[in-house]
Amino acid sequence: MPSHRATALFVAALVCTTSLSSSGLRAQTTVTSERPASFTLDNGLQVVVIPDHRTPVVTQMTWYKTGSADETPGKSGLAHFLEHLMFKGTAKHPAGEFSQTVRRVGGSENAFTSVDYTGYYQRVPREQLPTMMEFEADRMTGLILKDEDVLPERDVVLEEYNMRVANNPDARLTEQIMAALYLNHPYGRPVIGWHQEIEKLDREDALAFYKRFYAPNNAILVIAGDVDIKDIRPLVEKNFSLIPAQHAIPEKRIRPQEPMPAAPRTVTLSDPRVEQSGLRRYYLVPSAATAAAGDSPALDVLAQLMGGGANSYLYRALVIDKGLAISAGADYQRTALDPSQFSISVASKQGVEFAPIEEAIDKVIADLAQNTARAEDLERVKTQLIAEAVYAQDDQATLAGWYGGALTTGLSIDDIRSWPDRIRAVTAEQVRDAAAKWLDKKRSVTGYLIKDTAPKHKEKRS
Incomplete structure (x- = not known):
């Protein structure tokens, strides 16, 4: 059984080369790689082929456009639960055969669930792709579930919840912040689910979730590696073309949306197991799919300016200048179908109160919202972002992941390919305006993680 993980895969650029100019570190990025081939079968299955002929290896990823945000209220954790159960076999291939085959040919596999998508992938020698595709097509509609398989797997998921959330104060804080950030949208539910609802999930x-969402017209097949489109299309048609579309699946997912944020919210989690106190602040911001033109790349650049490494504004203010923290960072989660999050994370020094930390954070944000960033800082972070995309071309699984994550959350191949150009075009004024508009405290939830030092009272015996 592969390891299961809830993950969020970020959209980034894949198609650029970088040179250094004599005037300093300046990314000169040009689209040079071939555009990935894409086609759609009559039953709605979208296929994306990303050639990479450097090694005789291929990565197959099957993405379903359904995740935890598509679950029926009261059934949280169902998308992730089904991800586990997809390895329980079909009438044609009994449980374990798929994974054993991957291991036997020296490959690797994994699966992941997020708020918007669920994915399954295998990385194998290129000659094994037909076998992998046959297995994956078979379990798109052929899954067989028995109570003797389902109920023990539910116990596995509950144990995963205990390990990853219940016994992890940091994860519990994130869970509580997300629930407070989203008052109405299902992104407020944890991907793994709420414990009391997981324990009631059944066969x-x-x-029902499988039959509702697992269909070719709700899936994207991404093939990256040592392959040619002329060979892939007949192979895909052979394995997937006879699978019928599920016409009840709507073309567009419509979820309950958030009301206009009216007030900042706070969450405090106190736990005796906390080893490092810290502060997090999440802002409700547009995703790449929901943002107006220019807003999403400006948020990318803003996050890098504020929290992308030792030269970032938050790190300088909190760690170097004031000595209030041991680490500080910021992140923008751009890959989402609906409005997403901009987050700030600080690990405080021992004995430091949260008030001066928040004051320093607020000052950094206020400075960015009122003044344009220095030209050299702006150029540095834009170069860093574009360079990350350049380096990522070395990993075909990363490329497949970026395309799958983008396509399942409302973006297009052209959106992915043009990302470095949009980053390069971001102006200091756009970054300033993004900070002023989106990093408004009314749009935020601030979470405090503290150690519970209260003595435990023993129960008296009568």
């Missing part, structure tokens, strides 16, 4: 729930 019928899993099969």
Whole structure:
């Protein structure tokens, strides 16, 4: 059984080369790689082929456009639960055969669930792709579930919850912040689910979700590696073309949306297991799919300016200048179908109160919202972002992940390919305006993680 992880894969650029100019570190990025081939079968299955002929290896990723945000209220964790159950076999291939085959040919596999998508992938020698594709097509509609398989797997998920969330104060804080940030949208539910709802999930729930969402017209097949489009299309048609579309699946997912944020919110989590106190602040911001033109890349650049490494503004203010923290960072989660999050994370020094930390954070944000960033800082972070995309071309699984994550959350191949150009075009004024508009405290939830030092009272015996 592969390891299971809830993950969020970020959209980035894949198609650029970088040179250094004599005037300093300046990314000169040009689209040079071939555009990935893409086609759609009559049953709605979208296929993306990303050639990479450097090694005789291929990565197959099957993405379903459904995640935890598509679950029926009261059934949280169902998308992730089904991800586990997809390894329980079909009438044609009993449980374990798929994974054993991957291991036997020296390959690797994994699966992941997020708020917007669920994915399954295999990385194998290129000659094994037909076998992998046959297995994956078979379990798109051929899954067989028995109570003797489902109920023990539910226990596995509950144990995963205990390990990753219940016994992890940091994860519990994130869970609580997200629930407070989203008052109405299902992004407020944890991907793994709420414990009391996970323990009630059953075979019928899993099969209903499977039959509702697992279909070719709700899936994207991404093939990256040592392949040619002329060979891939006949192979895909052979394995997937006879699978019928599920016409009840709507073309566009419509979820409950957030009301206009009216007030900042705070969450405090106190736990005796906390080893490092810290502060997090999440802002509700547009994703790449929902943002107006220019807003998403400006938020990318803003996050890098504020929290991208030791030269970032937050790190300088909190760690170097004031000595209040041991680390500080910022992140923008651009890959989402609906409005997403901009986050700030600080690990405080021992004995430091949160008030001066928040004051320093607020000052950094106020400075960015009122003044344009220095030209050399702006150029540095834009170069860093574009360079990350250049380096990522070395990993075909990363490329497949970026395309899959983007396509399942409302973006296009052209959106992915043009990302470095949009980053390069971001102006200091756009960054200033993004800070002023989106990093408004009314749009935020601030979470405090503290150690619970209260003595435990023993229960008296009568």
